[in-house]
Amino acid sequence: MVFKSEIRDSTINALLEKAANRNYGQYLAKLSLKHVRGFHNEPVLFDFPVTALIGPNGGGKTTILGAAGCAYKSISPKRFFAKSGKYDETMQDWSIEYELIDRELNKKDAVRRTTSFRNSRWNREAPDRRVLVFGVSRTVPANERPELGRCASNSFEVPEAHVQELTEPVQKAVSRILGKNISGFSSLRVDPKGRVTLLAGRTKDGKGYSEFHFGAGESSIIRMVAEIELVEDQALVLIEEIENGLHPVATVRMVEYLIDAAERKKLQTIFTTHSNDALKPLPSKAIWVATQDRIFQGKLDINSLRAITGQIDAALVIFVEDPFAKLWVEAILRQANNLAVDHIQVYGMEGDGTAVAMNRYHRKDPSSLVPSICLIDGDSEQSESKDDAIYRLPGQSPEAFVFDEVMTAWDSIGGKLAVALLQRFENAERVKQICNSVRTTNMDAHLLFAQVGEKLGLLPEATVAAAFANIWAQAYPEALQRVLISFEEFLPHEQRQD
Known part of the structure; x- marks a missing residue:
């Protein structure tokens, strides 16, 4: 079945154009890993405001993510690139170059900056920009987080003034991502400064339950969305392993939410992933592959x-x-x-x-x-x-070529194709009529098999495509x-x- 994102093509195209024209107040347009770990002179262009970094374990996804964060003053390079004495000798002479959009520093052109590690210290002239970092630790369950230990007691309670219901935009976004109604959910301020919070929810019949009974993915999504909705426009969001704790459908919806946030708030997001589902809503220009020494x-x-x-x-x-x-x-x-x-x-x-x-x-x-x-x-x-x-x-087009060749040989293989399409042999004539009808009205060859499957009773596109491919291979040995x-x-x- 062909995936169809709920983000409109017009939105994707408008965001691609916005990035191409660099129509932002603040935006990381490009970074070049001049010398970092196994990378030498490897550029990464951010042609779309939501960027996915993929690759094998150890391929360098987090290296690129960390390099992006180091472009700005609010992120310490040690956050991603800590040095452990003599055991990290390879960090000597690391260098990352940037092209940044910052209209307060340059109203017309890109600002160029360099971050380097020489003589055992980081050197950089980094501009200010709000950056949110969501690491893999965000999915640690509440009962394993030391700062929430005080909340796990029968006597725990906070003043009513410290209970804040989740805002409507947060509720709406999280409900769509998770596929559940979270109206009535709230955040409890545990310490006086609000640095430690505990989430609370409600069942359908109105009974309350704390974050100790949330799923790890559920908790992390609520916290991420709450921070993203609160952060100022033009911010940069960095997410490690976006699919952690999420169902595949929720992963797709989370990426779609980030695209929506890019449109509404002019946010820029970069995330790492091992999930095909996280890539589905994105255009090709939004995806970069890290392979230890090369980036594609x-x-x-x-x-x-x-x-x-x-x-x-x-x-x-x-x-x-x-x-x-x-x-x-x-x-x-x-x-x-x-x-x-x-x-x-x-x-x-x-x-x-x-x-x-x-x-x-x-x-x-x-x-x-x-x-x-x-x-x-x-x-x-x-x-x-x-x-x-x-x-x-x-x-x-392979789809059109195979389709037409199979239909040309219908007299000798039509019955076999009908059976391969999960139809009765005696219904081969009906299958032929459907295929001819689809071919006559089709305007995009890539949709041929999906359209035939739909008319045959919601038959999966993959089943139709495999049937045509296999029948062609049997019918045309030369x-x-x-x-x-x-x-x-x-x-x-x-x-x-x-």
Whole structure:
């Protein structure tokens, strides 16, 4: 099923344009890791006000997050980059360069600043900006937080003046993210200065319960949203592992909330994640991949990260543009003779540029012992290259090509397709009529399989796409061989494995 965000495309496009025009009072437009850990001269552009940082464990996501925070005076570099005596000798001569929008410092152009670590001390000239940091410790349950220990007693009580109901914007946002009504929830000020607070909720029948009985994700979302709604406009929000403690649907809604906050309050948010769901509402320009020594821009499947960094047990890795190209290539490989299919892994990259870049990085990585190739779509603007192992799939749009080829061979394979689409064999004619009708009215080939599935009774798009891909691979053996012959030298065969 095609994901459809509740954030309108017009909102996404307007925010992309706003960032491109640098139409902000304060905004971190770009940072360059000149020399930090394994990174050398690696730039990160913030082309969208909500940025996701993904990558394998140890890949450098938190390094980029911390570097962003160090651009501003309110965040001490030690918050992210503490030095432990002689055991952190590699920190010597670290350097980060920034392009900042700060209209109080420069009304027309970007402000350029540098943060460096030399002679065992940090050096920087950082401007002021409000920065919120939400670390992974935010999901620690209330009964494990020492500052709330005094609240865990039968005699605990605070004056009524110290009880503050959550504001309507907070209630509305949290209710949508968590999918539950939190009207009547409140915050209890535990100490005189309000530095320690305890949340309290109410059941449907009006009975109260404290944060000690909240879920960890529920508590962290309420606290984050409350702070974000309270913070001044143009602030920077940094979040580590945004999906911690959250259901996948709640993760999507949290990212959508941050996009909404970017529109309403001109906030800028940067977060790290291991979740594909967190990437769904974002455009490709909002996603950066950290791989220990290189940083790439573009949307991809989290599962492909091990392949990109060479941490994979396979004989061949194939990078393709998107999920359907992945389905199609896998179907082709299954129908080929004598291939060690279980030793081949195919990854969809959500874009031809990303697929090509990841393949090139993988092939140049000296630590990777597994060869890789890239298969681009027929209409891709990327160039084929035998030297870089970049090859082109037949047709223009893969969805349209496979769909039309299968329908052309309907007389010999129509019944098989109907069954693959979970329909009765004797209903093949009805399936044919539906497919022809969809093809006639379709304006976007990427939606063909979703539209057929809808007319067949809410059949999942993935089921329809897999049926067409597999039937094509069975019906066109000669075309299948023409696809494989271009990169046959890389394909692992059963005899070779034996």
